[in-house]
Amino acid sequence: MIVIVDYGMGNLRSVQKGFEKVGYEAFITSDPEVIRKSSGVVLPGVGAFADAMHNLRASGLGDAVLEILSQSKPFLGICLGLQLLFTESEEDGLHKGLGIIKGRVLRLPTEVKVPHMGWNRIKKVCEAPILQGISDGSYFYFVHSYYVDPKDSDIVCTTTEYGIEFTSSIWKDNIFAVQFHPEKSSKLGLKILKNFGGMVYAHLPRS
């Protein structure tokens, strides 16, 4: 079962419907127990980093997500759900994140219009299973003002240029996370959701 974590940060229906569209049922939940029992977790989200961390802590959802991350269950972070994995963010002061990935969340440079909003290209740095069938230079839909700067460059999956070349997706073991919005990136975005669904079900033990 794929679950989408509802921690009060933005509309999650598009993500849920996206999974449905490619043939995978996904459940929106704010119950830590449901997350613990799931076979794959999606952490979406838009909004302020500090609010998001506050909500994750207060609800106990953060702990449940951390447990999932430490197991080998497939995890997909989207936008803020990518940034929250990191050590800390510079958004509105310095705030601690979930700390699963070492590195910082930084503000996009001032030479470009912020938020970075629109279709932009990815440059593939590695061949992650989540990007199967997606070619180098493909366009995805972005809406964000901050970007992640991982310490370990080996986890960088794609980069994107906007004022600077930033990390637009990462892959570490069972953890996949993207800065863009697959649920708003048309056909190729749905392909990513489909790849993730495939991993969740491939990962399940055969009954």
Added chain:
Amino acid sequence: MKEVLTKRIIPCLDVKEGRVVKGVKFVNLRDAGDPVELAAVYDREGADELVFLDITASYEKRGIMVDVARRTAEEVFFPYTVGGGIRTMEDIRNLLSAGADKVSLNTAAVKNPQIVREASKKFGSQCIVVAIDAKRVQGSRFKVQGEENLGLPTPNSQLPTLKWEVYINGGRTPTGLDAVEWARKVESLGAGEILLTSMDMDGTKNGYDIALTRAVSSAINMPVIASGGAGKLEHFLEVIVEANADAVLAASLFHYGELTIREVKEYLRDHGISVRL
């Protein structure tokens, strides 16, 4: 500022009580009046975004648009904006939580500019678009409050400065506001984007109002969507190159199949403009 994002091509659908008006002439449609099915067609055709303009007259029936937004979110996976008749923070919240990526404010923003500030603070600038319907002020110069501070030529100057006035209520009511000043004002209030329609050019197919679009886009830092007047391929290129539009909107041209999204994109690409193909 370095241009790094692709130029967006945006079809616009007029929706009345949940049905598309100004018939759309695509083949193989189950229901040519269903906004959701048409949105899906435009997604497949490669449109970068879509705008639904709600022209429902009665306020009571406006809830239907929320339902359209919700159904769209279930079927279509690219960004879309809903505009027309939005009055309150509650209207905005309802549309965004139904799945719309952005809302566009027009009359409500003029009548109560604070809604732009409040909404962009609450929901983020990226989802608050201000739509400006602008009409050229003919002949004489247009008096604007505080104009003497702008270093414009005196009223006796031989060369009249071009001015555009903001209209509301679907283009029926003049406001006395100068379009360029109004764009600056809503930017300072936190709007994220301007949807700029030239009332003079709209429906003429003679091209976008280049002077208007240039005047607005050079006055502000946020993206400008040019609207009104597209009739042929050259018009899209012209408003992007000469007026620095970030996105171009068209309605009937696409609906009647006179041009496809792909034709426009290929033409722009062949002329050195970066587009998503």
